[in-house]
Amino acid sequence: MQxxxxxxxxxxxxxxxxxxxxxxxxxxxxxxxxxxxxFLLPRHYSGRKPSITFSFGYFENNxxxxxxxxxxxxxNSLCIGVCGKEYSEKVFxxxxxxxxxxxxxxxxxxxxxxxxxxxxxxxxxxxxxxxxMNHNGYIYQATNWIYTGMTKARxxxxxxxxxxxxxxxxxxxxxxxxxxxxxxxxxxxxxSKTKRKEYMKKLxxxxxxxxxxxxxxxxxxxxxxxxxxxxxxx
Numbered sequence: 001m002q003x004x005x006x007x008x009x010x011x012x013x014x015x016x017x018x019x020x021x022x023x024x025x026x027x028x029x030x031x032x033x034x035x036x037x038x039f040l041l042p043r044h045y046s047g048r049k050p051s052i053t054f055s056f057g058y059f060e061n062n063x064x065x066x067x068x069x070x071x072x073x074x075x076n077s078l079c080i081g082v083c084g085k086e087y088s089e090k091v092f093x094x095x096x097x098x099x100x101x102x103x104x105x106x107x108x109x110x111x112x113x114x115x116x117x118x119x120x121x122x123x124x125x126x127x128x129x130x131x132x133m134n135h136n137g138y139i140y141q142a143t144n145w146i147y148t149g150m151t152k153a154r155x156x157x158x159x160x161x162x163x164x165x166x167x168x169x170x171x172x173x174x175x176x177x178x179x180x181x182x183x184x185x186x187x188x189x190x191x192s193k194t195k196r197k198e199y200m201k202k203l204x205x206x207x208x209x210x211x212x213x214x215x216x217x218x219x220x221x222x223x224x225x226x227x228x229x230x231x232x233x234x
Contacts, residue, residue, distance in 0.1 A: 094127035148205035
């Protein structure tokens with residue numbers, strides 16, 4: 001259901017494919033997998049489809065301007081590693097946050113809305129900011145994620161077009177193995193205060209101070225957010 005940023009109310013219009021419903025400028029809405037993929041592929045630096053379970057969009061004047069998606073991580077060890085096997089099925093990754101050009105709001109407002117939409121599902125969310133891309137995760141800091149340090153840089157077997165190919169650096173190639181950059185890891189508990197306390201007790205990572213530094217543009221011309229700048233992509 002679409003919600004306007006400028007009116008504190010919901011549009012109680014039932015979905016009906018027979019009618020064309022005009023979108024309110026400055027509104028949030030759940031979107032389909034197809035909408036998310038068609039928006040992301042030409043804009044996001046990874047250039048590939050992520051795993052998408054939940055997808056949300058920000059609209060201005062009928063136009064989709066930003067997309068945020070969440071999906072199940074490919075690594076089962078990651079799902080278990082955050083809060084243990086007992087809670088592994090609750091672990092999802094914020095795997096795409098992308099904006100097209102200038103927008104009227106700070107992207108953190110859109111992310112905060114998405115996180116609030118997921119609270120009823122009692123999710124444990126994880127996301128990463130790639131140090132090699134000069135990303136520090138300011139959008140996560142602005143929306144109160146927990147920073148749990150950096151993953152270790154490593155090398156692994158290179159597979160053309162493989163799931164980790166976007167992280168490889170050809171200049172650091174070692175034989176048939178490829179370098180994977182270190183990443184800032186953030187955790188967010190999209191749940192009630194009571195459940196959050198439960199998850200916090202099980203968190204297997206130490207909590208660290210937020211990293212700082214200068215963010216740089218993506219190759220496609222989009223940006224990572226700072227606390228002040230609102231033209232963002234993460």
